[in-house]
Amino acid sequence: MESRSELLAxxxxxxxxxxxxxxxxxLSLMFALLTLLALIVDLAMTGVPRIDWQFFTSFxxxxxxxxxxxxxxxxxxxxxxxxxxxxxxxxxxxxxxLEEYAKKNWLSQIIELxxxxxxxxxxxxxxxxxxGLFVYQLKLGTSILTAGLTLGLLVLPIIIVTTxxxxxxxPNTIRExxxxxxxxxxxxxxxxxxxxxxxxxxxxxxxxxxxAIGETAPLITIGALTFxxxxxxxxxxxxxxxxxxxxxxxxxxxxxxQMFNWLSRPQQEFHVNAAATGVVLLVMTLIMNGxxxxxxxxxxxxxxx
Amino acid sequence: MRRLKERIIEAILFLAxxxxxxxxxxxxxxxxxxxxxxxxxxxxxEFLTDTEWTPxxxxxxxxxLPLLNGTFLTTMIALIVAIPLGTIAAAFxxxxxxxxxxxxxxxxxxxxxxxxxxxxxxxxLLFVTPMLQKVIPSxxxxxxxxxxxxxxxxxxxxxxxxxxxxxRSVPGHLREASFAVGASRMQTAFRVVIPAAFSGITSAYxxxxxxxxxxxxxxxxxxxxxxxxxxxxxxxxxxITAFIVQVSLGDLPHGSIGFRSIYVAGLSLLILTLTxxxxxxxxxxxxxxxx
Numbered sequence: 001m002e003s004r005s006e007l008l009a010x011x012x013x014x015x016x017x018x019x020x021x022x023x024x025x026x027l028s029l030m031f032a033l034l035t036l037l038a039l040i041v042d043l044a045m046t047g048v049p050r051i052d053w054q055f056f057t058s059f060x061x062x063x064x065x066x067x068x069x070x071x072x073x074x075x076x077x078x079x080x081x082x083x084x085x086x087x088x089x090x091x092x093x094x095x096x097x098l099e100e101y102a103k104k105n106w107l108s109q110i111i112e113l114x115x116x117x118x119x120x121x122x123x124x125x126x127x128x129x130x131x132g133l134f135v136y137q138l139k140l141g142t143s144i145l146t147a148g149l150t151l152g153l154l155v156l157p158i159i160i161v162t163t164x165x166x167x168x169x170x171p172n173t174i175r176e177x178x179x180x181x182x183x184x185x186x187x188x189x190x191x192x193x194x195x196x197x198x199x200x201x202x203x204x205x206x207x208x209x210x211x212a213i214g215e216t217a218p219l220i221t222i223g224a225l226t227f228x229x230x231x232x233x234x235x236x237x238x239x240x241x242x243x244x245x246x247x248x249x250x251x252x253x254x255x256x257x258q259m260f261n262w263l264s265r266p267q268q269e270f271h272v273n274a275a276a277t278g279v280v281l282l283v284m285t286l287i288m289n290g291x292x293x294x295x296x297x298x299x300x301x302x303x304x305x
Numbered sequence: 306m307r308r309l310k311e312r313i314i315e316a317i318l319f320l321a322x323x324x325x326x327x328x329x330x331x332x333x334x335x336x337x338x339x340x341x342x343x344x345x346x347x348x349x350x351e352f353l354t355d356t357e358w359t360p361x362x363x364x365x366x367x368x369x370l371p372l373l374n375g376t377f378l379t380t381m382i383a384l385i386v387a388i389p390l391g392t393i394a395a396a397f398x399x400x401x402x403x404x405x406x407x408x409x410x411x412x413x414x415x416x417x418x419x420x421x422x423x424x425x426x427x428x429x430l431l432f433v434t435p436m437l438q439k440v441i442p443s444x445x446x447x448x449x450x451x452x453x454x455x456x457x458x459x460x461x462x463x464x465x466x467x468x469x470x471x472x473r474s475v476p477g478h479l480r481e482a483s484f485a486v487g488a489s490r491m492q493t494a495f496r497v498v499i500p501a502a503f504s505g506i507t508s509a510y511x512x513x514x515x516x517x518x519x520x521x522x523x524x525x526x527x528x529x530x531x532x533x534x535x536x537x538x539x540x541x542x543x544x545i546t547a548f549i550v551q552v553s554l555g556d557l558p559h560g561s562i563g564f565r566s567i568y569v570a571g572l573s574l575l576i577l578t579l580t581x582x583x584x585x586x587x588x589x590x591x592x593x594x595x596x
Contacts, residue, residue: 014489021491025397028390029410032465035458036417039428046431093321101315102322114326120512120582121575122519124546125332127553128571132335136559153328160325184307186314214421217521217546221553221567256423256522263427263526271431278424289419293412 043282047275055276059229060258064269069277071228072258075144076213078232078247079254082148083155083212088205091156095163100189119157126154127221135222142223144232145248150218155208162207166200167193199299203292210288214281216256226261228253255281336575339568346562352569358532358543360566361552367566369573371532375449375542376574379524380517382453382538383460387513391464392506398465399472400494411466418462426526429455434527447529447541456523464513471505472498504592511585515578521546545574
């Protein structure tokens with residue numbers, strides 16, 4: 001038997017260990033958060049003074065002071081649009097199928113396992129696939145379309161997974177009520193399931209687009225140029241039919257590639273430009289992610305079934 | 306009529322779901338068909354045992370070892386940072402912090418994963434390396450140490466977020482039982498919660514390691530893109546992914562052996578990642594059965 005004093009000492013020791021571990025936990029968390037803070041502050045201190053109107057409206061140039069990110073942000077915007085148009089319908093449709101239609105058989109099991117696996121495949125292999133398939137076999141060239149498709153396939157698993165989660169959270173009573181009124185399966189999905197899960201789906205869409213905007217490696221792999229001093233063809237023209245889609249076949253550059261290009265030059269002045277581009281990128285991704293978190297918490301609170 | 310419409314819609318939705326399988330098949334098929342001609346010129350033995358990787362030089366060598374070495378070295382450094390910190394942060398968030406505070410801290414931690422990797426490359430090259438050079442004066446401008454460290458911080462949220470989910474889903478009565486026999490919070494965390502959540506924690510580690518294998522921009526920017534068979538983290542090195550970036554930036558003719566080498570590198574990376582993921586899945590199944 002332990003004596004009373006030994007017992008008390010034992011308890012004291014454990015309390016100390018407990019406190020120590022809490023401190024260690026706080027330290028690990030702080031280490032991660034302080035690193036993030038250091039990254040943001042360092043980038044902002046170098047980059048923010050360089051950001052002005054001219055920076056957004058100039059093409060890249062040999063002279064660091066004259067250089068800007070016009071072609072890069074226009075390219076990023078066009079590619080995000082193409083990515084969204086290709087990934088959202090496909091991802092939502094796949095999510096609806098897997099959650100509402102798929103029976104528990106080997107086929108749906110394979111599809112499910114495959115989606116988990118896809119999320120673990122390095123993004124650069126998507127670039128290699130796109131180079132072989134879209135650029136050389138389908139002859140789409142290193143175009144905005146190729147880039148949009150590549151990133152679209154890359155973020156597809158994110159959209160599928162979040163769509164499924166959003167749909168799963170809708171209680172069965174809604175479906176039963178809809179069927180009781182004589183609605184068909186598709187009508188139930190179209191008029192009830194999809195509208196109610198919009199919040200969750202939107203969260204997934206925003207997160208996947210913020211991922212796409214920062215993605216660099218697959219686009220370098222498909223052969224994106226690092227120096228582009230012109231814009232894609234304007235989508236609106238003065239004569240009939242007034243709109244055209246020639247721009248999707250144009251070459252492009254994007255903000256991360258522009259940043260990488262400036263970063264790999266030895267001159268300090270170009271590094272300042274890289275930092276400024278980094279600030280723009282970081283602000284966009286953080287706003288998008290913040291928006292997604294806000295949306296998620298808002299819909300979670302609002303929806304009380 | 307209505308029946309037919311329903312059938313058509315179901316078929317369309319099925320095709321969308323199946324498209325994800327086509328993506329996988331596409332990736333594997335393209336990598337394999339583009340790699341095969343490479344092995345007509347280079348024997349598998351040379352590929353696996355040669356200690357030099359210089360496919361772009363006159364006197365070309367095709368040994369994957371230096372690239373594998375670079376990939377493993379940066380991954381190891383990243384894991385030494387991410388696994389302890391991520392796990393401790395997860396245990397802290399799940400066992401010590403009030404739910405309200407956790408709801409704030411966790412999304413902020415997840416922001417680390419949202420930062421574009423090229424920005425981390427900037428940070429490694431122009432912030433971490435100069436800082437490390439003050440401690441290790443012999444450190445070169447390009448090195449695997451700072452690339453690995455920054456990559457480690459980057460994958461902390463992959464490890465901590467999933468681990469925390471797994472720990473929190475451990476039923477409360479297990480904790481209460483542990484407290485009831487007189488265990489402290491820390492003992493409960495290490496002897497009850499973490500073992501019970503182990504299958505979930507494993508999949509968090511697997512995801513983190515896959516990320517580190519495949520991470521490209523940080524190593525391409527900060528590690529130097531020079532294939533180097535060394536375990537010294539202060540020297541420059543190239544990873545599989547960095548090599549692919551390096552070749553893609555040049556203009557090698559389509560079909561040349563140098564061009565094929567990026568597909569071979571990509572195939573090696575994919576095999577590595579898949580083997581690892583399958584191992585993780587197997588590990589997870591094993592631990593789940595014990596519950």
